[in-house]
Amino acid sequence: MVEWARSVAEAELSGPLPRRWAHTKGVARRATELAWMLGDVAELLMPAAVLHDVGYAPRLAVTGFHPLDGARFLRDAHQADDGLLRLVANHSFALLEAEERGLREALEREFPLLDDQRLVDALVWCDMTTTPDGEPTNAGSRLAEIESRYGSESLVGRFIRRASPEILAAAARVEAELETQPR
Numbered sequence: 001m002v003e004w005a006r007s008v009a010e011a012e013l014s015g016p017l018p019r020r021w022a023h024t025k026g027v028a029r030r031a032t033e034l035a036w037m038l039g040d041v042a043e044l045l046m047p048a049a050v051l052h053d054v055g056y057a058p059r060l061a062v063t064g065f066h067p068l069d070g071a072r073f074l075r076d077a078h079q080a081d082d083g084l085l086r087l088v089a090n091h092s093f094a095l096l097e098a099e100e101r102g103l104r105e106a107l108e109r110e111f112p113l114l115d116d117q118r119l120v121d122a123l124v125w126c127d128m129t130t131t132p133d134g135e136p137t138n139a140g141s142r143l144a145e146i147e148s149r150y151g152s153e154s155l156v157g158r159f160i161r162r163a164s165p166e167i168l169a170a171a172a173r174v175e176a177e178l179e180t181q182p183r
Contacts, residue, residue: 026134
């Protein structure tokens with residue numbers, strides 16, 4: 001599933017959005033750092049890391065909300081695994097942004113949240129500890145970068161402020177587990 005995910009994401013992002021593709025590759029590298037820790041659920045983390053931002057692809061942007069657009073594309077064009085769809089649709093507390101956009105009901109109806117908190121946290125950590133250029137960072141710096149890039153009063157700026165406590169808590173849970181796990 002990882003090779004398929006990589007080919008789909010590369011086809012959709014590398015040409016029109018090279019910086020988004022660089023971020024995606026960085027998020028995938030971060031996911032490899034967690035695979036040993038997650039066991040079987042790593043099978044979903046890896047493709048989700050590669051596909052989490054596919055909805056930014058210009059040809060896929062229907063609603064303008066990339067988690068929903070990406071999950072719908074993966075469902076409709078590729079009949080992707082339900083767990084993968086739900087991770088992509090809800091990555092990095094997307095439900096809060098969906099609410100800002102008036103899309104919460106659609107997101108919840110089509111792609112309910114996953115119950116596996118470790119897997120959800122892992123994808124948050126991968127995404128929120130990777131810069132737009134694909135380099136490792138910490139969650140606090142990434143949140144500040146997002147707010148700075150979009151503007152504090154923008155829809156994304158409002159969302160990121162609302163989601164920050166949850167994002168930081170998810171990142172802290174992953175980092176605490178990383179510290180306790182033998183390699």
